[in-house]
Amino acid sequence: MAELAEIFLGQLPVRIDAMRHAWQEGDLTALRFGAHQLRGAAGGYGFPEVGVAAGSLEDLLRVVGQDRERIESALAEVERCWRSVAA
Amino acid sequence: MLDRSEHDLERVPKVLAIDDCTLVHGLLKHHLRLEGVDLHIASTAREGVAMAERIGPDVILLDIELESGNDSTNGFEVLASIKESSTTSESAVIFLSASESTADRVRALDLGAVDFIKKPFDAAELCARVRSAVRLRRMMRMLAQKASLDGLTGLWNRAHFDRRLAEEVSESRRYGRPLTLVLADIDHFKRINDRFGHPVGDAVISRFASILATGRASDIPCRYGGEEFGLILPGIDAQSALEVAERIRRRLGEERWACREALRVTASFGIADLVSAERAVPDRHGSEALVAAADEALYRAKAAGRDRVYCLAGDTPPRRIA
Numbered sequence: 001m002a003e004l005a006e007i008f009l010g011q012l013p014v015r016i017d018a019m020r021h022a023w024q025e026g027d028l029t030a031l032r033f034g035a036h037q038l039r040g041a042a043g044g045y046g047f048p049e050v051g052v053a054a055g056s057l058e059d060l061l062r063v064v065g066q067d068r069e070r071i072e073s074a075l076a077e078v079e080r081c082w083r084s085v086a087a
Numbered sequence: 088m089l090d091r092s093e094h095d096l097e098r099v100p101k102v103l104a105i106d107d108c109t110l111v112h113g114l115l116k117h118h119l120r121l122e123g124v125d126l127h128i129a130s131t132a133r134e135g136v137a138m139a140e141r142i143g144p145d146v147i148l149l150d151i152e153l154e155s156g157n158d159s160t161n162g163f164e165v166l167a168s169i170k171e172s173s174t175t176s177e178s179a180v181i182f183l184s185a186s187e188s189t190a191d192r193v194r195a196l197d198l199g200a201v202d203f204i205k206k207p208f209d210a211a212e213l214c215a216r217v218r219s220a221v222r223l224r225r226m227m228r229m230l231a232q233k234a235s236l237d238g239l240t241g242l243w244n245r246a247h248f249d250r251r252l253a254e255e256v257s258e259s260r261r262y263g264r265p266l267t268l269v270l271a272d273i274d275h276f277k278r279i280n281d282r283f284g285h286p287v288g289d290a291v292i293s294r295f296a297s298i299l300a301t302g303r304a305s306d307i308p309c310r311y312g313g314e315e316f317g318l319i320l321p322g323i324d325a326q327s328a329l330e331v332a333e334r335i336r337r338r339l340g341e342e343r344w345a346c347r348e349a350l351r352v353t354a355s356f357g358i359a360d361l362v363s364a365e366r367a368v369p370d371r372h373g374s375e376a377l378v379a380a381a382d383e384a385l386y387r388a389k390a391a392g393r394d395r396v397y398c399l400a401g402d403t404p405p406r407r408i409a
Binding site: 004007008011036040043044048051 | 107108109110111113114117152184185206207208210
């Protein structure tokens with residue numbers, strides 16, 4: 001399992017950065033895609049909390065014209081989860 | 088040559104995963120590495136369909152929400168094209184999805200998927216479901232093969248004989264290579280049954296079948312019916328077929344039958360090659376001409392006193408049989 005965690009933690013910063021970047025650029029499709037992928041895989045790597053946070057973000061983005069503050073806070077939650085598992 | 092891999096039940100199972108997420112690729116590689124499967128991975132719908140067509144996977148793990156660039160083909164559409172192709176229609180498809188929707192699962196199964204794994208997936212469950220799908224595929228292949236085998240002898244049956252002979256006639260014409268058919272019939276089989284009983288008759292048929300089956304891998308030994316057998320010899324000319332049949336005839340004569348010292352078994356053989364057969368039986372074509380000509384040669388072998396091999400030569404027209 002340690003080997004798997006290493007793979008995941010190695011990939012995570014790039015993915016989180018890409019999501020943050022997409023959000024800044026207003027590319028909601030890319031943001032949702034990033035959240036979708038984390039949702040499906042994070043649990044499998046032993047980080048279910050990251051997957052759950054990414055799932056909430058993806059669900060928010062399914063609604064057109066979603067409130068920006070809710071998106072911002074859901075993304076921040078994904079980042080917070082990442083920092084806590086990476087620590 | 089025709090593809091015979093469908094008959095190879097022991098080969099390493101091929102698994103194709105079609106998923107757009109490299110994180111999932113990593114998980115699948117990690118979890119399936121001890122399962123003894125040959126794992127292939129595709130990231131897009133297009134790549135997945137092409138790869139499936141190329142390798143003919145036993146099991147396909149398919150993501151529903153495939154998204155990549157401007158290709159918006161989803162897993163359901165991929166499943167539909169997989170089911171349309173004859174190379175991949177028999178592959179066991181397992182959906183892999185984070186979807187919470189019952190409707191998605193129902194749709195996937197109704198479209199022909201065999202199973203559904205919810206993401207995030209558990210490693211042990213993933214492996215168990217892949218093993219189950221591999222077993223299912225193996226059983227399907229076994230059934231397909233069973234339907235072509237003769238129960239007593241394990242040789243190919245009559246239905247398979249008819250199918251393969253027709254295929255080999257086409258191959259022979261396409262590649263201009265010889266094709267020869269040997270028809271064999273155990274002599275006085277009824278007498279053997281009457282004198283020694285049916286179990287001994289069955290044993291004689293089985294023993295003859297096993298002698299018939301000792302040729303090259305490309306030979307196609309079949310039980311044509313009752314005590315009659317057909318040996319399709321692709322790439323073999325009549326002269327070589329004559330030697331093959333003569334060897335079988337001699338081996339049968341040398342057989343020792345335990346507990347039945349009085350038993351002596353012989354067989355008669357009729358041989359024809361495709362070119363001579365079509366010349367000799369002008370009103371028939373292909374496999375029909377071949378069977379008729381070999382049957383005529385077999386009849387002559389019987390009429391000449393049995394326990395011998397007759398070959399139909401191209402320039403002697405066969406005698407009509409009433």
